[in-house]
Amino acid sequence: MFKEQPRVLVVEDEPAQLEVLAYNLESEGFLVSRARDGEEAILVIGEDVPDVIVMDWMMPHLSGIEVCRRLKSNPETRSIPVIILSARSEDVDKVRGLEIGADDYVVKPYSVVELMARVRTQLRRSRPSSLGGEIKFEDLILNLETYKVTRGEIDLKLGPTEFQLLKTFMEKPGRVWSREELLDRIWGRDLYVETRTVDVHIGRLRKVLSRHGGTDTIRTVRGVGYSLG
Template structure:
């Protein structure tokens, strides 16, 4: 498995041809793709798959895209997920309504797939910088995702691939408490079965590597929940 984490995109689109185009282009760019045909399915998949970004069509059967967006942004657990709304509605009032509902970006159909991919990367660079090859820092720790290198106080550290992905996840949101299940999903993926106790083993290895040249332990254990950085 590559050291770079794969971002997962949920595409919510009721037109099969549009879904296929989006799936093809997203997979060609290296993203993991989850598909939904309607709003009800989208809400279920957000809870099950925990996507990193949602591409959401406004006009959906039953639960509309606007309502899906409203519900996701009203829930503290899903509020941080960027939403790019797609719509044939190009009037200024519709754009404003979409953005005021909580969408992070809004594109009018027919849209440029190249532009959509650029906007998608911009949103992910903001919320998941490590997955986009960005350089992260926390206190005296620096993680270069593009070069797959970690430094502490200027000294290079030697981390295994799993510890690297674990650290990059923690560094993307310092202070956030991650449950073991969330870390397993982010670091290993949902398709691989790993016992949650495995997380404790790799956190121990990560701590040892981070303190190899001295310094305090930056990974905090939250009893009964999981781990946080700082």
């Protein structure tokens, strides 16, 4: 998926949230470093500079905003993209975060799919060479840089969730994914989503894939889940 594995530093003082973020990032092919507060983040960055930082605003000892301010004022670290996570949803807070130098601002609770897309966006800006180009399966081509999917010579219009589902299938053709595994991978462990939701999005994906006469490449394994091919 990647030409070389990009490293993402996750800075979060809540252990459960830290592990949820790390799990989803690792599932997307990133190397993940962890820090449980702002001071530890500074130490980790000094030892191994990450390609992207995903950081909570409110933390003990040193807030995410202060860490961001320090990083952006240092010529050696100012180019590292920083995504701030915060429960503060007021425009004034977003403006403050961006003015400090944050490259993106994500309000909690957030969609895991959206956050992964935002991480890729920042990585694409800072290290475009690290992203792989395409995943292919039979006549399907999924472009990881442009987020476009084609079948034959026809462009397919997929929503973000359907895109992530197809990418998951195409990365491991023939592997059977249970509904629970797809929920964890696409929606994340921290969100409660009914397994029926997976069926709905699989149905939408199938509809798009076969819209122009293509065969249904997604296989239903009764009592287990779904696979590609």
